[in-house]
Amino acid sequence: MTSLHSQFLATHTVADVLREKKQDHELIDIQVTATVEKVFETLLANDILSVPVYRKFNNRKDYVAIIDAFDLLSTLEEQGLSSETTTSLDTEFLSMPVAILVGMTKGSSKLWTCQPSLSLRELIELFTKHRVHRVLVLDDIPIRTDQADTEDNTAIEQEQQARQPSAGRLLSQTDVVRYLLEHNHELGSILDMPADQAAGHALRYAEEYLDETTAKKLKCTPVSITIQSQAWDALQKMSTSHATCVAVVDSDGALVAEMSAADLRGINPNRIEDLHRPVLVYLKTCQGSLKRPLSCRAKFSLGQLMSGVVRNHGHRSWLVDDEDRPVGCITLSDILAVYLK
Numbered sequence: 001m002t003s004l005h006s007q008f009l010a011t012h013t014v015a016d017v018l019r020e021k022k023q024d025h026e027l028i029d030i031q032v033t034a035t036v037e038k039v040f041e042t043l044l045a046n047d048i049l050s051v052p053v054y055r056k057f058n059n060r061k062d063y064v065a066i067i068d069a070f071d072l073l074s075t076l077e078e079q080g081l082s083s084e085t086t087t088s089l090d091t092e093f094l095s096m097p098v099a100i101l102v103g104m105t106k107g108s109s110k111l112w113t114c115q116p117s118l119s120l121r122e123l124i125e126l127f128t129k130h131r132v133h134r135v136l137v138l139d140d141i142p143i144r145t146d147q148a149d150t151e152d153n154t155a156i157e158q159e160q161q162a163r164q165p166s167a168g169r170l171l172s173q174t175d176v177v178r179y180l181l182e183h184n185h186e187l188g189s190i191l192d193m194p195a196d197q198a199a200g201h202a203l204r205y206a207e208e209y210l211d212e213t214t215a216k217k218l219k220c221t222p223v224s225i226t227i228q229s230q231a232w233d234a235l236q237k238m239s240t241s242h243a244t245c246v247a248v249v250d251s252d253g254a255l256v257a258e259m260s261a262a263d264l265r266g267i268n269p270n271r272i273e274d275l276h277r278p279v280l281v282y283l284k285t286c287q288g289s290l291k292r293p294l295s296c297r298a299k300f301s302l303g304q305l306m307s308g309v310v311r312n313h314g315h316r317s318w319l320v321d322d323e324d325r326p327v328g329c330i331t332l333s334d335i336l337a338v339y340l341k
Contacts, residue, residue, distance in 0.1 A: 012119070013119055028046050040266055067098065127173050136168045192302070202333035231274065235261065247318060297319070
């Protein structure tokens with residue numbers, strides 16, 4: 001017998017999500033000729049984590065990639081920034097065109113697009129199995145003849161010359177989790193699942209970029225640093241461990257803060273040196289005040305977990321024990337991966 005949530009995913013589409021998505025502005029995008037620093041500024045000014053990049057072709061926009069905060073981290077690493085880097089780090093790359101970011105990571109190496117008719121299940125498979133965090137929904141996406149009969153034709157990775165420019169709309173994992181929560185009365189018993197069973201759930205699709213040992217370690221032991229560490233230490237550890245965020249803990253191991261690539265937004269030549277400051281000092285500087293990370297306990301249900309993430313505009317929830325020590329990290333990818341069971 002098909003479960004209620006499986007029926008829901010099969011009978012609802014990307015178009016359904018877009019119809020309910022609250023968006024009172026046009027798509028925020030950026031031209032390939034803009035500078036890297038402009039990307040940092042755009043993400044911060046609009047409180048977003050990614051931005052589509054386009055080139056002008058016959059006076060129309062031809063989208064070539066989606067750049068996110070993690071691409072900015074990769075750029076800093078490429079420039080040689082580390083814990084030992086002196087304050088004389090060359091920041092000339094910030095004035096270079098955004099085109100240098102395209103292809104810096106797997107996510108920016110191809111433009112992930114889809115049609116409004118794509119089913120919700122297929123969209124979630126794209127988000128989880130391909131480690132994609134957002135897609136560009138275009139009104140008219142031509143399918144190449146060599147793709148027409150393949151299972152991947154619902155999420156088309158098209159060459160630039162094969163794409164039709166379109167205004168498009170950006171759809172993220174957050175949008176889908178919010179949509180599912182708003183339709184919780186149609187999802188059935190899956191919402192009663194204990195939250196701890198969702199931790200690291202998306203790692204079962206990680207064989208492309210993680211070995212089995214590393215994946216198991218990430219699932220059982222969240223990546224963390226102490227409050228004495230530099231801000232850059234957090235970013236570097238996140239990059240080397242393939243984690244999307246790092247927990248900042250005190251001397252007792254209790255969760256105090258979190259840092260992700262999103263905290264790089266707004267970086268400019270004057271602020272790069274701040275990455276060598278203690279992580280809590282850096283976070284207070286860029287956030288205005290130290291924000292308490294979203295957390296949950298094992299007894300929470302999946303429904304409560306989703307409600308907390310959506311209500312707090314979060315991208316993850318730390319699973320903590322009775323002493324507030326992080327014992328797991330539940331990302332949006334983990335939450336969505338649960339629905340594929």
